[in-house]
Amino acid sequence: MIENVLVGQFVETSSVFHRLDPRSKLISIFCIVIAFFLIDNAAGYLLAGLFVFGCITLSHIPWRIFLKGLKPILFILSFTIVYHILFTKGENLLFHYGILSIYIEGIISGSRLVVRIILLVLITSLLTLTTKPLELAYGFEVLCKPLKKLRFPVEQFSLMLAITLRFIPTIVMELDKIIEAQKARGVNFEDKSLMKKVLSYIPIIVPLLFTSINRAENLANAIDARAYGDGSGRTRYKTLRFETRDYIAMSISLFMVGTFLILKMLGG
């Protein structure tokens, strides 16, 4: 399972994305996510698809890895599309049987949503795959500095973010170990109905919570032992600086937002 969860997993390659400042990556991704939400016509989807394709190619991270990241959301995706097909009403009836009627509009709106989710997952995976959790948290912290004036606990929040990102893979790995232990004791995760499968995961949650709480306690002690305090006024080993490539990346993202805005207005 661990190989299917991309959050918090960093893949070392030498690509421009790895060299970008985490702040510019965060800003760019933020813009691109907004841009993708603006899409509402075929040209937009095509452009967004090409853009994501280009980015992934540039990252030098194998496609295989990104596709794996999509696996866990396969269930949500199929649910989305089925839901839309069954419940969207429209004008062009495609198929009718009893209370079941399927409209072309349903198929279209379902596929649109699915494509959008896939694109969003791919582009955000790009962020976590090319940025170490700590860098990401640091970038986040620096970007949120202005919020400190409003007494928002920026440092603690970014530490929390770093820990979360750092420990998601650990927890998933833990989950793998528990599943393995249950298999060894005769639990069959294979030949079961979906309902039974979901139920059989319940006994896994208990030990998982237990080990996770244990780990959290140890971590909290370790943080205290190193006198972290509330994190304010700490200095960094590495400081951030924007380079030309960062300005280029952010400009491209802003440009994307503009393009999709125009496409939307043209389409609407």
Add this chain to the structure above:
Amino acid sequence: MDIKLENVSYKYPSLSNDSWESIRELNCMFETGKWLSVIGQTGSGKSTLMKLLKGLIAPTAGRLLINGQENKLSKKGNAQIIQEVGLVFQYPEHQLFETTVLKDLAFGPKNQGVKKEEINDRTKVIIELVGLSEAYFDKAPFELSGGEKRRVAIATVLMMNPEVLILDEPTAGLDPQGSKLILQLVHDWQKAGGGQRTVIFVTHQMNEVAEYSDEVLVMNDGEIVFQENPIALFREHDHELKAFGLDIPDSVKLLKLFEHRFGKRIEVHSLQEEVVLEEVVAYFTKQGDDLL
């Protein structure tokens, strides 16, 4: 039950392409009724090999034969668990997941479809066998001490009546007395099986290897470098073992020291400390008798 590996390799699935095979082209045989110890530096692939033997993971190359029959993949193409093999994992925390010890003990046999009364009978026998008592039945596994957790973990596996018992570092982190207890209970379990029970024991403690092993399997960097009888292995290959970062049992150290000092080699039939000490004392006694 005989288990045989033919050219077995295993590579963990991983995100990056640069991962290597954790197990490489293993050829070996685990014979019925034997006690096999597995030693090797950390990261040499011992735990991976144990998971292969239980069928938790399938070889990425090569074949695993159970009594001469290949262990095939499941219908869905996943690894196929081997029921007759019981595996006690390296970390007992992952092994215990029920709310009480009693429920945890019943978990395995219940999945195997064993009847309730039979499970009840087994729990009583097995909790004694691992040196605990029925007073433990209602405790939560999480509140046990390290040594107790280990023993319960072993008990949960014995509950499933395995023919082959694999223990992955069952004594790590225990005091010498706790380790001895575990070794002893595994030995008792094996003896009660009339030659049909196999033990595969992974450890870093050479003195534990000296105790009961019929054979020792030495792993280094994903490969088997020796599979031999312990006396021959430790007496003849101590230099090679040192190169693999491995020590030799105290009893063998004593024999070596003796050999070095007195230029005389004592033949022993076991490496158990008492046996070796006995032999050395016997030698001196005889010397004394001859002098008189």
